[in-house]
Amino acid sequence: MTxxxxxxxxxxxxxxxxxxxxxxxxLQTGDVLEVxxxxxxxNHDIPAWCRIHGHKIIDTVVEEDEIRITISVDKR
Amino acid sequence: xxxKRKAVALISGGLxxxxxxxxxxxxxxHVEGINFYTGFCVEGHTHAIRRKDRDKAKxxxxxxxxxxxxxxxxxxxxxxxYKDIVINPKHGYGANLNPCLDCKGFMVKxxxxxxxxxxxxxxxxxxxxxxxxxxxxxNTMPVVARESGANALxxxxxxxxxxxxxxxxxxxxxxxxxxxxxxxxxxxxxxxxAKQYNLDDYAQPAGGCCFLTNEHYASKLKDLWASRxxxxxxxxxxxxxxxxxxxxxxxxFKLIIGREEGENRYLEGYRRQYxxxxxxxxxxxxxxxxxxxxxxxxxxxARLVARYSQGRDADQVRVEISExxxxxxxxDVKPLADQDIPQEWHV
Numbered sequence: 001m002t003x004x005x006x007x008x009x010x011x012x013x014x015x016x017x018x019x020x021x022x023x024x025x026x027l028q029t030g031d032v033l034e035v036x037x038x039x040x041x042x043n044h045d046i047p048a049w050c051r052i053h054g055h056k057i058i059d060t061v062v063e064e065d066e067i068r069i070t071i072s073v074d075k076r
Numbered sequence: 077x078x079x080k081r082k083a084v085a086l087i088s089g090g091l092x093x094x095x096x097x098x099x100x101x102x103x104x105x106h107v108e109g110i111n112f113y114t115g116f117c118v119e120g121h122t123h124a125i126r127r128k129d130r131d132k133a134k135x136x137x138x139x140x141x142x143x144x145x146x147x148x149x150x151x152x153x154x155x156x157x158y159k160d161i162v163i164n165p166k167h168g169y170g171a172n173l174n175p176c177l178d179c180k181g182f183m184v185k186x187x188x189x190x191x192x193x194x195x196x197x198x199x200x201x202x203x204x205x206x207x208x209x210x211x212x213x214x215n216t217m218p219v220v221a222r223e224s225g226a227n228a229l230x231x232x233x234x235x236x237x238x239x240x241x242x243x244x245x246x247x248x249x250x251x252x253x254x255x256x257x258x259x260x261x262x263x264x265x266x267x268x269x270a271k272q273y274n275l276d277d278y279a280q281p282a283g284g285c286c287f288l289t290n291e292h293y294a295s296k297l298k299d300l301w302a303s304r305x306x307x308x309x310x311x312x313x314x315x316x317x318x319x320x321x322x323x324x325x326x327x328x329f330k331l332i333i334g335r336e337e338g339e340n341r342y343l344e345g346y347r348r349q350y351x352x353x354x355x356x357x358x359x360x361x362x363x364x365x366x367x368x369x370x371x372x373x374x375x376x377x378a379r380l381v382a383r384y385s386q387g388r389d390a391d392q393v394r395v396e397i398s399e400x401x402x403x404x405x406x407x408d409v410k411p412l413a414d415q416d417i418p419q420e421w422h423v
Contacts, residue, residue, distance in 0.1 A: 013136060015113070017151055048143055065341075
């Protein structure tokens with residue numbers, strides 16, 4: 001398992017979702033990806049994208065201006 | 077049927093493409109969705125920026141549709157490639173700067189490339205004959221099929237009976253009898269189908285899903301092109317056209333003035349790229365300058381920004397100006413009066 005971080009700050013949806021999708025294409029099952037965003041819409045869209053592709057959200061931290069979403073990659 | 081056939085569906089997030097995909101799922105076809113991000117998609121951008129809208133529920137409608145249908149959705153960034161469609165549309169523009177027919181052809185072409193790369197069998201869209209004045213006419217729908225390269229692999233399930241037979245129908249991958257013959261601008265059949273499928277809460281965008289169809293947005297893009305003497309743009313340009321109050325007091329520069337806290341915060345992200353002004357003696361907006369202002373222009377810009385601050389009626393407002401890597405400097409200015417701001421300055 002490897003931990004990766006993706007900086008999607010200042011990007012507006014759906015760009016954080018697209019960057020997450022493209023990053024996960026390069027990862028393996030069991031890897032963990034932490035996405036840092038500023039668009040509040042990402043907190044809805046990234047989990048929705050993960051649900052339809054079978055990846056799991058393992059943590060979400062919402063601060064005043066930043067959202068950190070941690071994803072466990074599952075490509076099975 | 078010996079093996080499960082695979083269709084890639086263009087999913088906009090609206091009802092029609094959702095129903096088209098549903099018809100294919102009902103026939104046992106494996107469907108995955110594809111959605112293209114051009115940079116002009118409406119999809120709640122301004123809601124994400126403006127403070128007053130931040131508490132409203134937000135969702136990406138294409139993702140919502142995919143989840144509702146239980147299909148995968150692939151969102152593709154086409155920002156760079158799409159520029160040529162916006163700048164040089166072979167078939168011209170529809171409403172405002174919407175390159176309607178070229179856009180549809182481009183998206184089907186991209187879907188066809190995706191199909192080839194991912195070993196899918198055919199493409200479906202939610203198009204309905206006669207629903208759009210340019211791209212969805214009986215005589216332009218074959219143009220999209222031909223120019224995209226998809227030809228007979230492009231199936232429009234909602235109006236298939238009104239169009240020539242496609243390859244998936246000829247091969248028996250899908251049953252033509254179960255496809256539809258919808259036409260025209262009425263939404264009643266689609267709404268009835270949605271009810272039948274127990275689909276509610278689907279997106280019904282009043283102004284369409286593309287900023288290029290919006291008159292005010294298109295006028296700001298035309299102004300940008302005119303001021304630069306060329307029809308081109310970067311993503312930051314077209315994002316900034318969605319934010320703030322745009323005033324062009326002189327041909328060689330314009331101001332982008334935040335209208336509220338959320339917009340000011342968004343504009344702050346551009347401070348390193350643009351000369352910017354902010355009132356410091358009174359509460360007021362952040363303003364970016366796009367262009368090449370001289371000292372007189374900066375004075376005028378400061379007076380304009382002061383007008384939109386809480387010091388608009390004061391004798392003097394102190395405005396801080398930051399240019400590139402230089403130390404910020406201040407100007408004490410008298411705010412411009414409303415009558416001194418000609419309407420034509422507003423882009």
